[in-house]
Amino acid sequence: MLTLFDTYERKVRPFTPLDPPQVKLYTCGLTVYDYAHIGNLRSYIFEDILRRVLEFNGHEVLHVMNITDVGHLTDDADAGEDKMEVGTRRAGKSAWEIAEIYTEAFKQDLAQLHIHEPHIWCKATDHIGEQIAMIQCIEANGYTYRTSDGIYFDTAKLDDYGYIARLNIEGLQAGSRIAMSEKRNATDFALWKFSPPDAQRQMEWDSPWGVGFPGWHIECSAMAAHYLGTFFDIHCGGEDHIMVHHPNEIAQTQACHGTRLANFWLHGYFLQLDGLKMSKSSGGFLRLQTLIDRGYDPLVYRFFCLGGHYRAKLTFNWQAMDGAATALQRLRTAVSQWPDPTQPDETFLADFTAQVNDDLNMPRALAVVWNLVKSDLPGSVKKATIIEFDRVLGLGLAEWQPEAEQPIPAEILALAEQRQAARAAKNWAEADALRDQIVAAGYEITDTPTGPELKQRAAHA
Numbered sequence: 001m002l003t004l005f006d007t008y009e010r011k012v013r014p015f016t017p018l019d020p021p022q023v024k025l026y027t028c029g030l031t032v033y034d035y036a037h038i039g040n041l042r043s044y045i046f047e048d049i050l051r052r053v054l055e056f057n058g059h060e061v062l063h064v065m066n067i068t069d070v071g072h073l074t075d076d077a078d079a080g081e082d083k084m085e086v087g088t089r090r091a092g093k094s095a096w097e098i099a100e101i102y103t104e105a106f107k108q109d110l111a112q113l114h115i116h117e118p119h120i121w122c123k124a125t126d127h128i129g130e131q132i133a134m135i136q137c138i139e140a141n142g143y144t145y146r147t148s149d150g151i152y153f154d155t156a157k158l159d160d161y162g163y164i165a166r167l168n169i170e171g172l173q174a175g176s177r178i179a180m181s182e183k184r185n186a187t188d189f190a191l192w193k194f195s196p197p198d199a200q201r202q203m204e205w206d207s208p209w210g211v212g213f214p215g216w217h218i219e220c221s222a223m224a225a226h227y228l229g230t231f232f233d234i235h236c237g238g239e240d241h242i243m244v245h246h247p248n249e250i251a252q253t254q255a256c257h258g259t260r261l262a263n264f265w266l267h268g269y270f271l272q273l274d275g276l277k278m279s280k281s282s283g284g285f286l287r288l289q290t291l292i293d294r295g296y297d298p299l300v301y302r303f304f305c306l307g308g309h310y311r312a313k314l315t316f317n318w319q320a321m322d323g324a325a326t327a328l329q330r331l332r333t334a335v336s337q338w339p340d341p342t343q344p345d346e347t348f349l350a351d352f353t354a355q356v357n358d359d360l361n362m363p364r365a366l367a368v369v370w371n372l373v374k375s376d377l378p379g380s381v382k383k384a385t386i387i388e389f390d391r392v393l394g395l396g397l398a399e400w401q402p403e404a405e406q407p408i409p410a411e412i413l414a415l416a417e418q419r420q421a422a423r424a425a426k427n428w429a430e431a432d433a434l435r436d437q438i439v440a441a442g443y444e445i446t447d448t449p450t451g452p453e454l455k456q457r458a459a460h461a
């Protein structure tokens, strides 16, 4: 029996599909004004594990992910600038171009991390019509008002606005009298923003209320309902979505369709960098490519993330990455030495299943993996069992091969010979300079009683 922690109910609940065998899953996608940082990617790894565990349990998952390419403002209170416009200035390209570039880069990151692509990708800018229709529905039901800069959602019209966040509405209201401008309530949010009267935006559309662009939250409510229906199984995002984005998605859906959009709401906790929040604006911006450039296999990052429970913050540092690299290398080496698979071991399989089904307890599932490695079962049984586990782990364990020793290139051999000649002539300075060249090219040279030995320097796993 699979159980999952539902933020809406604030408890671990048994999961059963609303419309078996299908499970409809919506995950909030990236705002494509920049590359994904490894914090964002932690959330997508968690969601990938969720999807794989659902499939492991025999469900057929229909997975939808949006791409936010308009309307996500730098300030959650609807005051800041569209992040896409910020990205445009930084990159010196149009908003449409950067959306394309960062979406492609994001897809590459997902592939390198063995994260399954959603069955349906949907871009906010491809669904302006659905968003306008939903705002009209909310308006017709009496939940909107107009200010000088847009159409807003009146959160006071819902009895339980912010329930998922357990918001203290009175406290919020009292604390923000000044910063509210024309908003009626502190928690009200924009559904449609007007283009500034004095400037032409790169992305703007005509609407029943005037030229402008949709607020950030409406895209997810509109596209989720469009592809998955107005009440589907699971909606996910990072923990930051608990306070604003998801209460607003739910409010819009309640106002238009009378449902809370999803049966389960799941949230992945943040990756942090030495106690700081990892963000695109704070300078703590590490991309997957940053890790690759440092010599790490991208799957080391996936393995590192599996070591933390998705409902706990995880702290990133290079030592922890090295630890993950060593452990993954050990695991891969062990698996590569096992013979061809026969039948999986039922006891280990049951143990692993119990852990992943216990609200995706991956740290405990990894402990089962190590117990399997250490066990005295025949290698062929271990191999068959790990292949089953890897349907969830997604580490490609059965396919991994130790890298074949590469032959030493001729120019490196030539340098080594010149160095021998320099040593024979007691020309130590030249010998040292030649050694430096060999090392700089990524090789190690060790003098042994039988002569110098050359080998390629070990990279990270």
Ligand code: AMP
Binding pocket: 028, 029, 030, 031, 032, 038, 039, 040, 041, 042, 043, 068, 236, 237, 238, 239, 240, 241, 268, 269, 270, 271, 272, 277, 278, 279
């Ligand atoms: P964004 O590009 O801001 O729309 O965020 C994309 C996804 O990454 C969302 O699900 C966020 O909740 C999530 N996210 C943002 N920062 C972090 C972080 N430091 N750790 C984990 N997830 C994050």
Ligand code: ZN
Binding pocket: 027, 028, 029, 220, 237, 245
């Ligand atoms: Zn969303």
